[in-house]
Amino acid sequence: MKRRTFLQGTLAASAAGLAVSAGLLTPRMVMAEGGAFDAKTLDDALKAMAVAPTDSADIKIKAPEIAENGAVVPVTVTSGVAGTTEISILVDGNPTPLAAMFILGEGTQPEASTRIKMGKTANVIAIAKAGDKAYTAKQEVKVTIGGCGG
Amino acid sequence: MSSIKLKAAAKGDVVEVKALMTHPMETGQRKDKKTGELVPAHFIQDIIVTAGDKTILTAKWGGSVSKNPYLAFNYAGKAGDKVKLAWTDNKGEKDSAEADVA
Amino acid sequence: MKKVLTAVAVAMSLSFAALSTVQAGPAEDLTAFQDHFKTAFKDVPFADFKDGAYALDPALKAQWEEMESSFPPYEPDIDAGKAIWEKPFKNGKTYADCMGDIKSIRTKYPYYDAEKDTIMTAETALNDCKTAGDGEGFVDKEGKPLLNKGKIAQLMAYIAMENRGGKINVATPEGKALDWYEKGKNYYYAKRGQLNMSCADCHTNNAGKMIRADLLSPAVGHVTHWPTYRSADGEITTLHNRFMGCNTMTRANNAKAQGDEYKALEYFLTYMSNGLEWNGPGSRK
Numbered sequence: 001m002k003r004r005t006f007l008q009g010t011l012a013a014s015a016a017g018l019a020v021s022a023g024l025l026t027p028r029m030v031m032a033e034g035g036a037f038d039a040k041t042l043d044d045a046l047k048a049m050a051v052a053p054t055d056s057a058d059i060k061i062k063a064p065e066i067a068e069n070g071a072v073v074p075v076t077v078t079s080g081v082a083g084t085t086e087i088s089i090l091v092d093g094n095p096t097p098l099a100a101m102f103i104l105g106e107g108t109q110p111e112a113s114t115r116i117k118m119g120k121t122a123n124v125i126a127i128a129k130a131g132d133k134a135y136t137a138k139q140e141v142k143v144t145i146g147g148c149g150g
Numbered sequence: 151m152s153s154i155k156l157k158a159a160a161k162g163d164v165v166e167v168k169a170l171m172t173h174p175m176e177t178g179q180r181k182d183k184k185t186g187e188l189v190p191a192h193f194i195q196d197i198i199v200t201a202g203d204k205t206i207l208t209a210k211w212g213g214s215v216s217k218n219p220y221l222a223f224n225y226a227g228k229a230g231d232k233v234k235l236a237w238t239d240n241k242g243e244k245d246s247a248e249a250d251v252a
Numbered sequence: 253m254k255k256v257l258t259a260v261a262v263a264m265s266l267s268f269a270a271l272s273t274v275q276a277g278p279a280e281d282l283t284a285f286q287d288h289f290k291t292a293f294k295d296v297p298f299a300d301f302k303d304g305a306y307a308l309d310p311a312l313k314a315q316w317e318e319m320e321s322s323f324p325p326y327e328p329d330i331d332a333g334k335a336i337w338e339k340p341f342k343n344g345k346t347y348a349d350c351m352g353d354i355k356s357i358r359t360k361y362p363y364y365d366a367e368k369d370t371i372m373t374a375e376t377a378l379n380d381c382k383t384a385g386d387g388e389g390f391v392d393k394e395g396k397p398l399l400n401k402g403k404i405a406q407l408m409a410y411i412a413m414e415n416r417g418g419k420i421n422v423a424t425p426e427g428k429a430l431d432w433y434e435k436g437k438n439y440y441y442a443k444r445g446q447l448n449m450s451c452a453d454c455h456t457n458n459a460g461k462m463i464r465a466d467l468l469s470p471a472v473g474h475v476t477h478w479p480t481y482r483s484a485d486g487e488i489t490t491l492h493n494r495f496m497g498c499n500t501m502t503r504a505n506n507a508k509a510q511g512d513e514y515k516a517l518e519y520f521l522t523y524m525s526n527g528l529e530w531n532g533p534g535s536r537k
Contacts, residue, residue: 037212068315069537072216072483074322091214095179099214105206107226109164112209113322115216117177147466148454148501155327170323174486217486220323 036098042125045090045098053127056081056135063124063141070120070143076113079128079135084110086129092138093122118143154247158233165227165251167199167206169235170220177213194219196238201231201251227251278425278433278523285524288456289472301473302528304536308460309467312537319535326409326481326533329488333410336403341385347407350381358415358530362422362519364429371432371515375399375490378407379510400493400509401485408479409488412532420476420530422523436520439513440471445504451517466537475522477534484537491518 036048046052058080067073077087085104090097094117102112110128118124123138153172158165171194178191197209206225221235229251236246276284290298293308300307306316319325337354340346351357361374379389379399392398425433440451451471454463459470478491492509495517499506507513 037210064311064315064318066311068312069483071486072319072537074220074315074318076222094214095177096212096214098212100212101210102223103208103210104223105204105208105225107204108206109224109226111223112207113220113222115220117214117216144465146464148463148468148498153328155323155331157323168323170325170327172328216483218325218328222322 036101038096039098040096042090042092042097045096046127049088049098049127051127051129051134053134053136056128056137059126059128059135059137061124061126061137061139063139065140066142066144067118070118070145072115073118073124073141073143074113074115075124076111077126077128079110079126079130081110081128081130081135083130084128085131086127087112088127088129089114089116090125090127091116091118091122092125093120094118097125120145152247153245154235154237156233156235156247156249158231158249158251160227160229160231160251163226163228164224165201165231165233166222166224167233167235168220168222169199169247170218171237171245172218173237173239175213175215175217175219179213191240194237194239197221197235198237199223199233199235201225201227201233206233278430281437282524282526285456286472286527289459289470293460293470298527299529301470301525302476302531304473304477304534305467305469307473308470312467316535324481324533325483325535326479326488329406329409329479329481330413330533332403333406333408336407337410341382342387343385345385347378347381347385350384351377354411354414357411358532359418359421362515362522364425364432364519366428369428370512371519373510373515373518374411375404375408375492376510376515378404397510399490400496401487401489405479405488405490405493408490409533412479412530415530416532418530420522420525420528422519422526425519425523432516432519433523435512436516436518439517440520445499445502447502447504449502449504451498471521472525473528475518475525476528476530477532477536479532480534480536482536488533 036045039045039048060078062076063073075089077089079087086102087110088101089099091099099116100114104110118141121142123140125136125138128135155170157168173194174192175194176189176192178188180189181187182189191213193213193215194211198205199207207223209221231251232248233251234246234248236244238244289301296307306313337347348354357374361377362371365372383389390398390402390404398404443450454468455471459468461468475491479488481488492514495514496506496509
């Protein structure tokens with residue numbers, strides 16, 4: 001798996017090595033065979049990520065109610081949970097729900113923005129990790145398909 | 151020419167980092183319209199962003215991130231910091247870009 | 253196979269947009285055309301028509317503004333276009349040698365070229381310039397002309413950015429230019445294809461309505477924001493590419509990018525948007 005090779009190759013002396021020693025990267029999790037990114041259901045993804053998150057109103061998801069184009073849905077996740085070290089974005093309606101994981105350096109704000117693909121109307125799910133606890137929030141994004149846009 | 155456009159601007163004590171990458175981000179599930187064959191998965195998997203010697207963000211992506219992907223986040227920093235973003239995709243291809251915080 | 257309607261049928265479909273029964277010239281057409289949209293969308297300031305469908309729907313507009321304010325997807329194409337503009341041709345000349353000052357380009361086109369008796373568009377002028385300089389115009393991997401996307405679209409992106417804010421100001425067509433204007437006007441109103449639809453059916457008579465999941469844009473403002481990075485395409489494309497797309501979607505025969513039909517249509521549509529701002533490059537769903 002390319003990811004494993006990448007990490008092993010750079011662990012020696014590099015930014016990734018520093019991140020590992022700072023406890024920001026968890027080699028076992030990210031190097032697991034059939035990792036979280038390959039999980040085909042939300043439950044499997046959460047298992048692979050080794051998290052059992054509880055709902056939190058402190059996590060804000062900024063995403064459109066009705067996506068203009070399911071191929072490019074802008075999402076910003078902001079975590080108000082103290083000590084957030086990691087933010088993940090999942091889409092429960094996608095064939096592989098885990099879309100992105102952001103591991104925050106020290107001094108990095110608990111917020112990340114990206115643009116994701118959604119195959120159909122589904123929930124955008126955010127997970128924030130703080131220490132060994134995980135929290136979650138979700139927002140439904142409607143995706144419509146078809147028209148004259150080509 | 152880098153396939154990454156990297157912007158970093160200081161707003162008070164916080165630096166806003168924005169990046170737009172040119173990459174097909176193929177999931178591996180899309181069928182080529184002409185041949186009917188599945189287009190092989192080809193997407194950015196790992197991103198490391200550093201400011202000087204410090205890692206400020208590590209990102210792991212799957213094929214669900216949009217084509218020509220976007221990334222934005224903020225870190226505690228200042229003008230003059232040297233920000234670098236490096237990515238590796240599932241085929242082992244790499245690219246990187248640097249920007250001085252404005 | 254259905255051909256373009258007879259003069260009578262065209263006149264009938266024209267009555268949708270032009271209320272005057274007097275023989276109308278382009279200036280009268282322009283007033284009637286723009287009045288139709290001003291009346292249909294009373295709450296939209298005329299200048300906002302440059303934003304197309306986004307002028308009509310706040311929720312869609314918010315998503316578009318999010319793309320524009322976070323990181324416009326066409327920025328890498330502007331950089332690529334700048335590099336193309338600045339690189340000398342094989343004969344040592346540059347685009348600036350043919351086209352003049354870059355900031356003068358957008359508002360010049362399209363125009364009627366009396367010498368060549370054709371409509372000159374920005375893309376055709378650039379392609380002619382490149383052909384003279386490199387011995388070959390913009391082509392695809394097989395050497396066939398590629399004038400609807402790719403490098404020419406990237407070059408147009410740079411030009412559009414450098415020319416943003418200029419006003420559309422096409423001179424009133426007269427004499428031989430009028431023939432091209434009429435050609436474009438007829439194309440716009442004529443029914444075609446398996447679905448027997450005209451441009452007017454959607455973009456004049458039903459602008460602001462949904463066609464399945466898409467919001468129909470008004471024809472006034474159609475030309476302002478090209479070239480456009482369309483998320484659906486994942487790349488930057490030109491106005492003529494969109495004409496081609498529409499014909500494909502309505503199951504009509506397609507014409508060639510920078511061919512007579514689309515140049516005439518561009519001429520007609522640009523004149524119909526007189527007064528609006530050039531605001532390319534654009535970003536759309």
